Amino acid sequence: MEEASSLNHSSSSLKELSQAAVQLIHWREPKKSAVAFSVSLVVLVAMATLSVISVMSYLLLACLCVTITFRVYKSVIQAVQKSNEGHPFRSQLDRDISVSSESARLLAEQCRTQLNRFSVQTRRLLLVEDLVDSLKLAAVMWLMTYVGAMFNGVTILILADVLFFTAPLIYQKKKSQIDRHVELLQSNLEKVLQRLQDKLPGAVRRTKAD
Template structure:
């Protein structure tokens, strides 16, 4: 009985470790794509994501999904018919050309789903607590920062829509690491300069706060 219990615990721990390792591998692969460790894969990912976002900007989401699935089906059906004809001519018995992909297990394990749920719950709780803290003005300076950012976002929203912002974000994700690697020293110098200016402005703002507000923050 004890052996079965220990074995079940070891199986669950091993599956949990496998799930966490798969998530780490996925995160590592994403970072490798963004930092262009493998230029061909990064170029394909960047081009594909940009093409999808531009298509969504010009067409409806239903049309984009339909065209993507139709293109995929055209490729797979053509390849399947081609391989069938080749096998019939050569009288070979290679079987289905996508057999390895069809036999691969792509189901999501309960441990992976549980791990993703726990991580999502952690981030959701953090977001809820931060939103309450900022909206209810626990710290006046932080709430003023949020107000300034939201005021700037009103102008951004008047110029760009959501899909345009996603396109710009996609371009920045794939181009910023390359630019930073080439201009690291200059960018770090400008970032430090901006950070020092912002800290000076915040310190001046804190010094001008009423005494009651400063005492509330200290408490």
């Protein structure tokens, strides 16, 4: 019973974390979303110009400057006012932030499930179980070669960060128009794939149907 309750608690914690991320992306709390977007964008832009070691060092140094300054300030205030408020970060220091074995086991199980799914999909695409799906992957990889020639990894992360924080807002404002264009694009893509499949040899179509 205790193990089941712990697993349920771990699962609920992961769900709360995912819900918090969704709320940030959808700007349910504009201040928190603005801070998260600004910090993530500044870090990615810094990584584009500096090394990862330099960026992490500057981030930790900035954090230490803030915490040390605040600690000294509170100590001086307590000494002047002769109060016994104690450590200003006591509540955070006393908070349990350790990862439980149940949470680690649940996360490892989810990673294992996703890894197995990825392995199966990769095998069927690379070994051409379905010719149409493999051709789709080949087309995507061909397009990615052009993307890789124009952008590096950090630039793609910057664009993805901007997209994650702006796309939900744009979709909420232009939902009907975007849905209409997406449906039109899907229908055209299905027509093209159907024409391509009709031109395949009969043996390939029979294998796919089986």
